[in-house]
Each structure stands twice: as C-alpha cells, then as structure tokens.
Amino acid sequence: MTKPAVLAAAPFPPFTMAPLEAAFAVHRLWEGLDDRAAGSIRALATNTLFGRLGAEVMDRLPALEIIANFGVGYDNIDVAAAAARGVVVTNTPGVLDEEVADLTLGLLLATIRRIPQAERHLRAGLWTKPDGAFPLSPTLRGRRVGILGLGAIGKAVARRLEGFGVAIAYHGRTRQDGVAYPWYPSALALAEAVDVLVVVVPGGAATAGLVDAAVLRALGPQGVLVNVARGSVVDEAALIAALQDGTILAAGLDVYAREPQVPAALVAQDNAVLLPHIGSGSVATRTAMGQLMIDNLATWFAQGRALTPVPETPGLPG
Numbered sequence: 001m002t003k004p005a006v007l008a009a010a011p012f013p014p015f016t017m018a019p020l021e022a023a024f025a026v027h028r029l030w031e032g033l034d035d036r037a038a039g040s041i042r043a044l045a046t047n048t049l050f051g052r053l054g055a056e057v058m059d060r061l062p063a064l065e066i067i068a069n070f071g072v073g074y075d076n077i078d079v080a081a082a083a084a085r086g087v088v089v090t091n092t093p094g095v096l097d098e099e100v101a102d103l104t105l106g107l108l109l110a111t112i113r114r115i116p117q118a119e120r121h122l123r124a125g126l127w128t129k130p131d132g133a134f135p136l137s138p139t140l141r142g143r144r145v146g147i148l149g150l151g152a153i154g155k156a157v158a159r160r161l162e163g164f165g166v167a168i169a170y171h172g173r174t175r176q177d178g179v180a181y182p183w184y185p186s187a188l189a190l191a192e193a194v195d196v197l198v199v200v201v202p203g204g205a206a207t208a209g210l211v212d213a214a215v216l217r218a219l220g221p222q223g224v225l226v227n228v229a230r231g232s233v234v235d236e237a238a239l240i241a242a243l244q245d246g247t248i249l250a251a252g253l254d255v256y257a258r259e260p261q262v263p264a265a266l267v268a269q270d271n272a273v274l275l276p277h278i279g280s281g282s283v284a285t286r287t288a289m290g291q292l293m294i295d296n297l298a299t300w301f302a303q304g305r306a307l308t309p310v311p312e313t314p315g316l317p318g
C-alpha cells in the first residue's frame, strides 16, 4: 500500500523525523515542492518555526485533509482558512503541561532571585573582589501571583505555586467552577490585585497586546512579569519602557514578538531574564509531542478521525 503523502513544513528533530518518514511519504517544503507533488499532499506537519501557515499554503495543496501541529499553541495556523476548506487542525495538548509549568517556575524564581545575574557575577570573578558579594535580591515571599490564563498549563503552574505558599489569583474570560482562587474580570483588574503576573493564555488576535502599558503600570514598581505564552500577548515596546523606567521591577520571558529576534533594548536590560522559547524543550517532552503529532496523522489515515483536533476545526467522523 502506498504511504500517504505528508508535507513537513519545517525540519523536526531527528526523533520525530525518523518515525514520520517510516510511516508516511514525507516531502520537505524547505527543499521545494513542484505542483505534481503538491497535488498529492494529504497532510501537513508543522510547527511555530515555520511561521504563519495561511490560506496561500493551503491553496497550493488541493488534496489537503489535515494539518498536524507540533505544539499546543496553534496561533501560527489560520484555523478559519483550514475550517473553510474542511481541513482538520490538530495540536499536542496534555503531553507538555508539567514540563512547561516546571520551566515557568524556574523562570519565575530566576527572575525574582536574579539567579542568572548571580551566576554571571561568579563566572566573571567578581565574588573574590573586595565587596564582591552579590547584591541582595527581591523575594517571592509574601507575593500574590496572578495567572493570566488558568488553562492546562496555568493550572499546573498554580499547583506548583501552592507548594511555594504564595497567594494565587487568575483571569480568564470566564470564572471557572470548582476553582477556589479569586477570579478577576480583566487583565487590568488582575494586575491591580497582584505583584507577579504569569502569562499563559493562547496567542492570536484575541489576546494580542492584552498585557499593555496600563497592565504593567498596575503591576507596579515591585511587579514581576513572566511570559511563557506568546510574544504577541505582551506589548513589547511598552514592556521595554516599563523595565527601563522602573514601572515594573523585572521580567522573565520565554517568548517574543518576532522570534528568534529579541530587541537589543530588551537584551540590554539587567532586570530581564531571557530564554529562547524552551518551555517544552526537553528531549522527553519534545519526543512525546512529535509522537502525538504522528499519532494524529496515523489515526486520521487509518480511522478518519483525529485524536486531538482543535475546537475551531471540524471533528469529522469519530
């Protein structure tokens, strides 16, 4: 039996590429795609590295049935264009929540206790100088942490924060039944009530610029922003200004507006801890994400249904 033709939009790690190529006839978009090959493509495997996946790519693929995303966030994909074409989009929920939450706590602690700065101090040989003790840091003790987006990852973050003995509050569009943390009706109201804001909402138009200058002002001069969601959620220019002029104390970021470009003005800020989008980036978790992407494709071709379709695209036969 001929293997279904799958187009890889961007290179995947070898531990994903190997099983993908074992199961499907894989074409590599970055090596070029002629019209005959494009006409045979039934599935697209993609990730945020590829950038925006819009209608123009889908229009080149008349036989396209499914877009399988390597990642839980799928703001890189025009899901409305996919839905209009009857194309199912899948993502990878449930296999990365704990990993991303671990990283979020690491980033939060690193930002407040200035761990990377302290390590740079030691490596630069400054500890042995006269008066070489590293300056005392701010603290997590006594803080109130607001979670912007109490979803799968936000809840995994909250579970960890409970162990740290800090107060927790949240904002989402709806107050959640069975959640005891106080809910605030807007990002601004949440920021006014807390001094740490952890951002874990999806990206896309609905959340673009949700954390703006007013939210940062409300967070206040002792305020700490941690963003592991998407760069688009935070007004990056307003954040840089807030870090420069002391509107907030510090920021820990894993995501940026135009990755992998990070503004020089942000890199110049000593009160920012900057990670290169590594939230889910362990070998084990990326392997699980790749496997779920492949399982979605395999189930689609074997049974005509996807395992984890996103809510905006049709479930189709199930």
Ligand code: NDP
Residues within 6 Å of the ligand: 072, 073, 074, 093, 096, 100, 148, 149, 150, 151, 152, 153, 154, 171, 172, 173, 174, 175, 200, 201, 202, 203, 206, 207, 228, 229, 230, 254, 255, 277, 278, 279, 280, 281
């Ligand atoms: P979920 O869908 O489980 O949770 C999202 C939460 O955000 C929900 O509680 C939802 O609540 C809230 N939300 C959605 N839209 C809005 C809005 N417009 N305003 C306010 N709140 C909103 O997603 P996950 O927890 O699985 O993932 C969240 C995001 O984290 C992903 O979409 C991805 O972008 C990012 N991510 C980043 C990673 C990294 O490497 N840094 C790794 C994995 C994910 P409600 O519906 O009530 O509004």
